[in-house]
Amino acid sequence: MTYCAILPVLDDDDREFALDDYEGAQARWCPGCGDHSILTAVEKLLVAEQLKPEQTMFVSGIGCSSRFPHYLKTYGFHGLHGRALPVATGIKLHRPDLDVFVVMGDGDCCSIGAAHWIHAIRYNMNMVALLLDNSIYGLTKKQTSPTTPQGFKTNTQPFGSFLPPLNPLTTTLGTTNVSFVAQTAEWVPAHLYATLRAAYRHPGFSFVRILQRCPMYTQGMYEEAVKNPAMMELLVHDDGVTAPELDRVYKNRVQHDPSDLDAARRLAEDMGHIRLGLFYKNEGRARYDLIRKVQKVSASDRMKLLDAELDHYAV
Amino acid sequence: MTAVIVGAEPQSLHAPTVIQRPEHTIEIVSDAGEGAQKCGQIFGAVSAKMGNGVWTVEIIPAEIQPPPRTADGASGNRIRIGTNAITNWGDETNLVVAFNEQVLLGRHRLGALASDAIVLLENSWATNPNPETRAAWDKALAELSAQSYRIIEVPMEQQCLTVDENPRKGKNMFVLGMLAYIYNRSVERIEEQIAYAFRKKSQEVYDKNISLLRLGMEWAAANLDFRIEVPTNPPAEALVVMNGNEALGMGALASGMEFGAMYPITHATSVSHYLAEVFSKFGGILHQAEDEIAAVGSAIGASYSGKVAFTITSGPGFALKTEFIGLAVMTETPLVIIDVQRGGPSTGLPTKVEQSDLLAAMFAEPGDAPRVVIAPSTIEECFHAVVTARQIAETFRMVVMVLSDANLSTGVQPFPRPQLKKEWFAPELDLAPVKEGQRAYEWDDQMGTSTRVIPGQPGGMFTVTGLSHDERSKVAYGAGIHQHSTTMRSRKLAVLQQTLLRPTIHGDQDGDLLVVGWGSTKGAIEEGVDRARAEGLRASSVHLTFLSPLQPGLKEMFSKFKKVMTVEINYSDQVGDPFITEENRRRGQLAMLLRAQTLCDVDCWTRVPGEPLRPGFIHKAIRDAVAAAGARS
Numbered sequence: 001m002t003y004c005a006i007l008p009v010l011d012d013d014d015r016e017f018a019l020d021d022y023e024g025a026q027a028r029w030c031p032g033c034g035d036h037s038i039l040t041a042v043e044k045l046l047v048a049e050q051l052k053p054e055q056t057m058f059v060s061g062i063g064c065s066s067r068f069p070h071y072l073k074t075y076g077f078h079g080l081h082g083r084a085l086p087v088a089t090g091i092k093l094h095r096p097d098l099d100v101f102v103v104m105g106d107g108d109c110c111s112i113g114a115a116h117w118i119h120a121i122r123y124n125m126n127m128v129a130l131l132l133d134n135s136i137y138g139l140t141k142k143q144t145s146p147t148t149p150q151g152f153k154t155n156t157q158p159f160g161s162f163l164p165p166l167n168p169l170t171t172t173l174g175t176t177n178v179s180f181v182a183q184t185a186e187w188v189p190a191h192l193y194a195t196l197r198a199a200y201r202h203p204g205f206s207f208v209r210i211l212q213r214c215p216m217y218t219q220g221m222y223e224e225a226v227k228n229p230a231m232m233e234l235l236v237h238d239d240g241v242t243a244p245e246l247d248r249v250y251k252n253r254v255q256h257d258p259s260d261l262d263a264a265r266r267l268a269e270d271m272g273h274i275r276l277g278l279f280y281k282n283e284g285r286a287r288y289d290l291i292r293k294v295q296k297v298s299a300s301d302r303m304k305l306l307d308a309e310l311d312h313y314a315v
Numbered sequence: 316m317t318a319v320i321v322g323a324e325p326q327s328l329h330a331p332t333v334i335q336r337p338e339h340t341i342e343i344v345s346d347a348g349e350g351a352q353k354c355g356q357i358f359g360a361v362s363a364k365m366g367n368g369v370w371t372v373e374i375i376p377a378e379i380q381p382p383p384r385t386a387d388g389a390s391g392n393r394i395r396i397g398t399n400a401i402t403n404w405g406d407e408t409n410l411v412v413a414f415n416e417q418v419l420l421g422r423h424r425l426g427a428l429a430s431d432a433i434v435l436l437e438n439s440w441a442t443n444p445n446p447e448t449r450a451a452w453d454k455a456l457a458e459l460s461a462q463s464y465r466i467i468e469v470p471m472e473q474q475c476l477t478v479d480e481n482p483r484k485g486k487n488m489f490v491l492g493m494l495a496y497i498y499n500r501s502v503e504r505i506e507e508q509i510a511y512a513f514r515k516k517s518q519e520v521y522d523k524n525i526s527l528l529r530l531g532m533e534w535a536a537a538n539l540d541f542r543i544e545v546p547t548n549p550p551a552e553a554l555v556v557m558n559g560n561e562a563l564g565m566g567a568l569a570s571g572m573e574f575g576a577m578y579p580i581t582h583a584t585s586v587s588h589y590l591a592e593v594f595s596k597f598g599g600i601l602h603q604a605e606d607e608i609a610a611v612g613s614a615i616g617a618s619y620s621g622k623v624a625f626t627i628t629s630g631p632g633f634a635l636k637t638e639f640i641g642l643a644v645m646t647e648t649p650l651v652i653i654d655v656q657r658g659g660p661s662t663g664l665p666t667k668v669e670q671s672d673l674l675a676a677m678f679a680e681p682g683d684a685p686r687v688v689i690a691p692s693t694i695e696e697c698f699h700a701v702v703t704a705r706q707i708a709e710t711f712r713m714v715v716m717v718l719s720d721a722n723l724s725t726g727v728q729p730f731p732r733p734q735l736k737k738e739w740f741a742p743e744l745d746l747a748p749v750k751e752g753q754r755a756y757e758w759d760d761q762m763g764t765s766t767r768v769i770p771g772q773p774g775g776m777f778t779v780t781g782l783s784h785d786e787r788s789k790v791a792y793g794a795g796i797h798q799h800s801t802t803m804r805s806r807k808l809a810v811l812q813q814t815l816l817r818p819t820i821h822g823d824q825d826g827d828l829l830v831v832g833w834g835s836t837k838g839a840i841e842e843g844v845d846r847a848r849a850e851g852l853r854a855s856s857v858h859l860t861f862l863s864p865l866q867p868g869l870k871e872m873f874s875k876f877k878k879v880m881t882v883e884i885n886y887s888d889q890v891g892d893p894f895i896t897e898e899n900r901r902r903g904q905l906a907m908l909l910r911a912q913t914l915c916d917v918d919c920w921t922r923v924p925g926e927p928l929r930p931g932f933i934h935k936a937i938r939d940a941v942a943a944a945g946a947r948s
């Protein structure tokens with residue numbers, strides 16, 4: 001507990017939290033939507049880390065994915081399309097004691113919110129940012145998103161999406177002060193969970209792109225990958241994300257040292273493979289939340305300071 | 316007629332003539348970067364400290380580095396001083412110091428100078444080696460001779476070169492010295508002020524400035540045949556003197572807010588410059604966000620999670636914030652938004668004054684998003700407006716807009732030193748567990764208000780949402796719930812309105828004309844009204860601090876006057892203009908609002924000159940309006 005000055009009682013908190021302590025409203029995503037498994041993995045993380053529900057904050061934008069906070073029993077802020085990160089920034093700066101998670105869709109994060117995304121990476125405040133990437137605009141019913149594969153037919157680009165998709169991994173890895181970048185897939189729960197745990201434990205801005213199936217609008221997009229683990233590659237390393245239970249099934253493994261940014265960029269650049277794992281991690285990056293941390297000032301000290309301020313302007 | 320004193324050889328002056336005036340307006344104009352502003356600020360501050368009423372405004376060219384020696388490039392400061400309180404920038408300038416004849420010409424062409432103004436003009440240009448410069452000088456002086464200015468040529472550069480090899484750097488202190496002599500200002504106070512203004516510079520810089528100051532004083536004493544006395548009236552109470560943006564910043568400190576976010580934009584930046592220096596001492600964070608959307612978003616995040624937060628901006632930045640304002644209204648997140656208005660639309664007149672954001676402040680985003688809009692009308696009110704805004708935002712879980720403008724932001728005026736109160740500070744966060752069965756919005760049917768739950772409070776784990784929701788913050792689209800929640804968000808405004816006082820009338824309670832104003836025009840309007848009343852006209856004025864909700868009693872108040880007319884710095888079609896009819900005429904923004912709200916036939920006199928309204932012009936508009944009211948009855 002870091003905010004003990006105002007919340008001394010919680011220091012000797014001996015509550016134990018079980019799954020139902022974190023469960024909010026019944027999730028309303030389509031059956032088979034990948035968001036369900038992401039919610040399950042997140043709940044599992046909350047239980048495993050015993051995060052205090054009242055100290056935990058989920059911030060989201062607008063989209064199917066952004067309904068996430070409603071389905072949890074933590075504090076939630078379901079805001080504007082593309083603008084989850086600024087809200088999270090304000091919360092974390094003012095309340096560094098809170099554990100902050102940000103949930104965004106691919107339109108949310110990589111299109112309308114792209115400016116905030118780049119800057120949040122650079123601010124490198126301690127929070128977990130989850131990109132629920134279904135490569136489509138789900139909530140508004142199948143429009144091309146920045147991550148939609150070229151040629152994929154959507155309602156706004158019915159003859160096939162015009163351009164090659166934006167690569168969220170290289171974009172993140174290319175941004176100054178990046179400190180944690182991982183990719184996982186909702187259909188590999190063990191990997192998803194291990195990634196979330198690593199992201200949560202990383203002190204800094206942990207960016208996790210989660211490949212997510214949308215059976216409603218991108219049916220079949222990951223069908224082969226789901227059926228055939230041989231199509232996927234796991235990045236492995238002692239400092240990386242490990243899920244031993246995957247060893248038998250996922251045979252394609254690439255040794256990758258997550259401190260090697262150049263290698264991470266090369267691996268991320270190659271879109272020929274679906275690579276899951278920790279691309280990059282650096283705990284030594286500048287952290288805006290630490291740099292901007294302020295001391296509490298008592299009301300009487302403020303009065304004195306204000307008086308001194310007025311003295312400067314006294315006639 | 317132009318009288319010229321060539322000041323190079325000292326005159327044999329015995330005692331200079333002392334001109335006594337109840338008030339005087341002085342301006343110092345130069346190319347940008349020559350320090351005229353600093354000179355003017357120090358002169359204004361010292362005058363205030365000595366007990367003159369003071370109003371200072373900056374003269375700002377639209378470009379950062381306009382070409383030197385151009386009429387459009389005039390940069391500087393205009394200081395109106397008086398024996399009594401000065402509430403606005405006044406009409407025309409009585410004494411001007413110009414660093415070159417072109418910037419002087421710029422002011423002349425704008426009609427900024429009184430026809431009998433005294434002009435102290437740098438004369439090195441007359442003998443400049445470049446023949447074009449000399450020709451420009453001759454041409455300018457010929458043009459200036461259209462007015463009966465008293466032009467006194469001053470060898471500023473020649474004098475300053477005796478102290479500093481770069482005369483561009485020191486002229487402003489030389490000029491300050493001249494003014495100190497002319498207006499008999501206290502040298503100790505000037506030195507104090509110079510020390511403060513250059514506190515980040517070396518002792519050497521300070522010493523050089525003092526030498527230049529003394530040089531200017533000596534030169535003036537030896538060469539000028541006049542001095543000007545504006546008697547001082549040392550204040551009975553303690554005063555402070557600052558500009559409107561410093562007052563806003565200090566108001567933020569006094570309100571106890573701990574988080575503010577901004578993206579740089581004229582005229583809001585200087586608030587952030589001020590806070591950037593001091594806020595952290597107060598436990599506050601000023602976050603320069605990646606854009607205005609992020610600024611308001613992070614302020615909402617901070618506010619939602621703790622103490623009320625604020626964001627500061629100007630027109631174009633305000634436009635970007637509107638979607639988030641809707642969210643703050645919907646989630647009932649308290650928020651203070653300061654908009655220091657400038658000329659619009661679009662990038663508009665970035666450095667100039669206008670009051671065109673009123674309706675945007677009230678209605679800018681889609682959907683029904685009731686909020687509070689207040690407009691300080693003096694520098695002092697800039698300070699208190701932020702404190703009040705924070706309190707209202709907190710009490711009602713509402714968005715409160717504070718509309719200042721470029722007239723206040725750059726205006727400097729002394730006012731009674733605020734008697735600080737601890738109650739102004741935002742209360743400490745109370746993270747106690749919420750009560751059993753607590754809901755996110757426990758709308759009180761009477762008040763519309765509800766208690767805010769903040770993260771960290773055990774038991775209160777709600778997800779707030781910009782979607783329509785019920786009391787538990789569950790997404791709810793039903794017709795009934797949307798009607799109810801919209802009513803509750805609106806009712807808060809009505810409840811607040813009931814607590815407001817009827818605004819007070821300046822002048823008689825009835826008469827031929829009531830002028831209605833808002834924001835920074837108060838001083839000029841009241842001065843215009845006073846002049847009209849001195850002529851026997853039956854005119855009064857009323858100034859509105861609250862624009863949303865409007866203060867009570869307006870309709871009844873208006874009924875006591877033959878004519879009601881707003882005076883605003885925003886656009887309206889003028890009666891008699893081509894195609895303009897009673898039916899299609901676009902009116903001033905407050906006029907529109909008042910007509911809708913009171914069903915009174917509120918007329919308007921509005922202008923968008925990019926400068927504060929002059930009391931003289933308002934006076935004339937009052938005369939015309941009173942005449943029209945008389946003709947009608």
Ligand SMILES: Cc1ncc(C[n+]2csc(CCOP(=O)(O)OP(=O)(O)O)c2C)c(N)n1
Nearest residue numbers: 062063064065081105106107108137138139
């Ligand atoms: C300012 C604004 N523009 C557009 C929308 C409409 N809109 C809502 S969600 C969405 C896209 C959703 O796609 P994504 O972010 O990928 O989330 P998903 O639904 O796929 O999870 C859009 C365009 C909006 N709500 N706000």
Ligand code: SF4
Nearest residue numbers: 030033064138214216
């Ligand atoms: S539309 Fe797609 S993303 Fe949205 S809930 Fe349905 S399956 Fe999930």
Ligand SMILES: [Mg+2]
Nearest residue numbers: 105106134136
């Ligand atoms: Mg999507």
